Amino acid sequence: MNTEHLGSRFQLDLSKPLYEQILYQIRHAVSRKEIALGEKIPSIREMAQQLKVNPNTVMRAYQELERDGLTETRRGQGTFITTSPEKINQVRKILAEDAIRGFIASMKDLGMDQASAKKMLEEVDWS
Amino acid sequence: MNTEHLGSRFQLDLSKPLYEQILYQIRHAVSRKEIALGEKIPSIREMAQQLKVNPNTVMRAYQELERDGLTETRRGQGTFITTSPEKINQVRKILAEDAIRGFIASMKDLGMDQASAKKMLEEVDWS
């Protein structure tokens, strides 16, 4: 996939931290396999320009990606998605489990059981 | 139910906004019908004391509850849960829909479809 204008497809709002949103978008784009393994993502400066955001804000997101092992930075060359498919699956799994755990906690806090939650979920149109 | 020591049953996490947590706990306790319609909840000062929290923090939560119509303040008597069952159901419905909408969005962002999400959800033990 062409990642050159990756940032131009992101939608940012101002109610949540910008760097978290950038992080989220990239993590999920990789999970959805919209970005291939080993692929280069836009440089900090490019991304900052596309998102109309300060480079430091992008850097913060990129550094967290690297801490998670989802990217590797090569000095003087740029930032690249990891080439390890296990790492991607691990991240994807963690994100999915987080979503599920949060959902279950919320529903239980509302006094719903598994059957009711399942029923409500099935009534919703996903498209 | 005896709401006198309501606050003593809440568990607060100091890394998240306290007033949001108080709000969450009360909203969900009402949704779960652990607090009856028209019941009195502890005063701001009592609650603050029980939670070992600044009264301002409790006030902020109580104000939002009142804005939502979930509580009513009767001068000189204290704060009471609304007597309107429709209001409770409405709040409960909104909270459930929020949780569902959030969950679906997260799973879609991970590239999962309804069937996969359903399957993952069924594999988890709710107890």
Add this chain to the structure above:
Amino acid sequence: MNTEHLGSRFQLDLSKPLYEQILYQIRHAVSRKEIALGEKIPSIREMAQQLKVNPNTVMRAYQELERDGLTETRRGQGTFITTSPEKINQVRKILAEDAIRGFIASMKDLGMDQASAKKMLEEVDWS
């Protein structure tokens, strides 16, 4: 221990990233048990003033401490050392293992065996 002037005891040089040095000093002060469990450490602004460094630089160090689980931040109150002794031991263990692994790798890269390394180490005065 009085942590009020904690920062005034740190020595920083400019050849390594400042935030890493702050991180290092605090991590090791905790490992050495010079700071007690649950103790408050100076606020970002205080520490910045003591070290004559920008608050953002201190914050970066503090955030990494929290990610490691060595500290907890309480909103509006400050930053506190974790109350979990296991966490401290875990950090201490990791730091010691890192040092040992690095030392062994260096000595092996120089063609030294365990006996020679041990001998050289014993000849040095630690005081």
Add this chain to the structure above:
Amino acid sequence: MNTEHLGSRFQLDLSKPLYEQILYQIRHAVSRKEIALGEKIPSIREMAQQLKVNPNTVMRAYQELERDGLTETRRGQGTFITTSPEKINQVRKILAEDAIRGFIASMKDLGMDQASAKKMLEEVDWS
């Protein structure tokens, strides 16, 4: 030893400065006597090709080797390891002392004494 494909035996990590790694590898290969006195090492271009690295990066490493007196450049012939065994020993000694000093400092910063460090070191398998 055949140094013609010296570089092909190096493993480089793109997250650390490449020239430092090249420097490290050569210094330690000489210390380990894997490269004999007076032996020729690959030209900058050859080395760069083998490591798939920019020639400037290799040059920087070679310059530092020469500044340390570990190599000599003979115009039109290439770069050669020094013929002085004292020089090699001196370098080896400096590197070993650096490693030891660093290790001791780290352990002391963790509040460990000589006895504990020795014990931990003996528990590790060097093979």
Add this chain to the structure above:
DNA sequence: GTGGTCTAGACCACA
């Protein structure tokens, strides 16, 4: 050109 560190200073949310 790339990423990384640091500063100065604004503004916000929370207690």
Add this chain to the structure above:
DNA sequence: GTGGTCTAGACCACT
């Protein structure tokens, strides 16, 4: 008062 986010812009190391 506390921590957290963001900006603008400088300077550095590396390729």
